[in-house]
Amino acid sequence: RRSSSGRDRLPRRGILRQSKAMFRKPLPTTGAHKLGGSDEKKLRKQIVAAFPCASEDDAMALVPKKAELSLQKLAAPSRTQIYVGDGQPVFYDTSGKGDLFPTVFALWRAPGMLGEPVSVVGAPVSKFLISGADLMLPGVGRVPRIDFGRGRLFAVVVPGNPAPIAVGEAEMSSAEVRDAGGAGGKGRFLKILTTYRDALWEYAASHASRPQLVPNEGFLEKGVVPLGGAAHDDDDDVE
Template sequence: MFAKAFRVKSNTAIKGSDRRKLKSDLLAAFPSLSADDLSELVPNKEELNVVKIYAHKGEAVTLYVVHKNPLFFEVEKRLYPTVYVLWRCPALLPTFTTWPPVLQKLIGGADLMLPGVVVPPCGLPDVKQGDCCAVTLVHNRAPVAVGQASVSSAEMQSLGMKGRGVSLMDALLLQCFMHALKTRVKKSELPLLTSTFLRNHMFSCCPSGKQIDIKKSSYKKLSKFLQAMQQQHHLVRVKELTKGVESIVEVDWKHPQKGATMNPTEVRSLVTDYVKKNDLVVEHNKNFVTVNPVLCDCLLEKSEYQEVETLKWDDLFSRTLGRMQVCHQVVFPGKAPITKKGQIEPIDISVASRGSNKKVSV
C-alpha cells in the first residue's frame, strides 16, 4: 500500500475528545496493548496529528502521527499498527516468521505464502481468518510487515502449509495478471479485448480454491486495474479501439517484473527448508532425500518417474539450479540494476598504444 508515493489530503492536530476516542478504539482493536504502552505511544500532552492520504492505488487512508512518526493507520474503518509501533511493542500482534530472501517479495507487494513461513517448535500462532498479523525474519524479532491472515492457523495446517498465509496487498489479482501475461498471452493474439483477457486468461491462472473478485480489490474495476498496470508499471498498453470497448494492444514482454531473481545460496536455503519441513531426508541415510510428487514433477525426467525414489543432496541442488533460467545483473552507480538473461559475456581488458607513447585501456 505504501510502496509508492502517496498524496496528502489533509494534516490536522487531533482534539482532546478525538484523542480519547482513538485510545478507546485502540484498546478495543488490540486487547494485548497495556494502558502503560498506550500512554507511551499516544501521550496526552504531545501533539497528535491526523493525516488523511490517498495511496498510489487510490485507497483512502487515515494516519495517526506523533513526532512525525506514523503510529497507526486506518483503512476501511479498521485500525492497523505500523512497523514503528511493532518495534516498540513486538508482542502486540500474532507473528509469522519467514526467511530474509522473502523480504524483497513482500516489499514488492507480494503476500506471504505459507511455504515461506518458518514453523517454530511451539507451533503457529492461533489466528482466525482476517486477523491482523505481523511478519518477522529469522533471527530478528523486529517486524517488517503488517497484514491480515488469509486463513486461520488451523486451515494453514490442514492445507499442508501451502497457499497464501498473510495478505498484504491486491496480490492475487496481480499474480494472475502476471501469470497470464507470461504463460497464456501470445503476441499473435494482440490486440486482445480486456474482457477476453480476464475471462480466458486471468481466471484460468487463479490458484485452486481461490477466486478473482475485482470488486473486492482496491481497484474495483478491471479498467482501473489495467490503467495502473499501464501508467505505474508500464507492463501493457491499453487502447479504446471501438467506442466503450478497450483492448490490450501492447505488452512489454521483457519487463523485469515478469520474473524474479535468486542467487544459488538463496535457492539452496529454500530447497533445504522445504525438504526439512516435509521430512524428506532419508532416515537411515541423511545424504539422500526422498523424491515426493512435487520434487518428481519439478526435477525428474519422465523416464525417471518409476525408477528414481531418492536423490543425493548435491544432485537435488544441481537439478534445481539446472531448471532455473541463468541471468546476470549489470550495476551502475546511482541507478537500478539491469537484469539480463544468460551468462555474462566475458570482458577482456587490454592496454594498447596510441600515437607516441600514449597508453589506453581497451
C-alpha cells in the same frame, strides 16, 4: 471489537506472490490537522479495545502524553486517514470510521500488540516483502500455535531480529493452515498490508520532524537481517 484471537473479520517461486497492497505508491496526501489531549485519550481507548493483546502501557507507548499527534488525510476518492505520532505513521484507517490498522512503526513501539509474530524462513525473504509480495506458506518458518480465523492481523519478523518488518492479514484460518501442511506447506497465508520501506515509511522519511526510521541495525536498505550476525539457514546477504 475483535475477538480474543484477534481481527477475525520469498526468494523462490511459490514462496511469495505479488501483492496489491495499498502503500506501494507515494501517498496522495491532502489536509492534515493536529489532534489534542482529548483525541489522544480517545485513541488510546480505541487501541486497547481494538487489539486484545495491547496493554494500557502499549497504548501509552503508541500515543504518549503531549506527543505531536496529527491526522493526515489522503486525497479523494480515498477515505484513508493516517494517525501520525512525532512524524511516524502509527495507524491508518481505510474507512474513516475508526477501524484501526497498525503500521510497522506502531509495532516497533509496542512489539506485542498483535501477539506472537509470524516468522519467515530466512532473511532473503524480507527483500521480496519490501518489494510488494504477499507471504505464501513455503516462505513461512513459524506460525503461532493459536487458533485464529481468516482476517487476523499478524506481525512478520525475520529469524534473529525481533522487530517486525511487515503487517499481514491471514487469508487462511489456523485449521486451513494445518490442512495445508503448516509452515512450509502450500497456499497464500498472509496478504501483506504494510511493510518497512513502503509509502508509509517514505512519508516518515520525508517528515519535517525527522523521526527514527529503523528499529535496529539489522534493518538495511534492501532487506532485514538477524542481529549480531547470527547464522541462520538461507540467510544470504539481502544486499
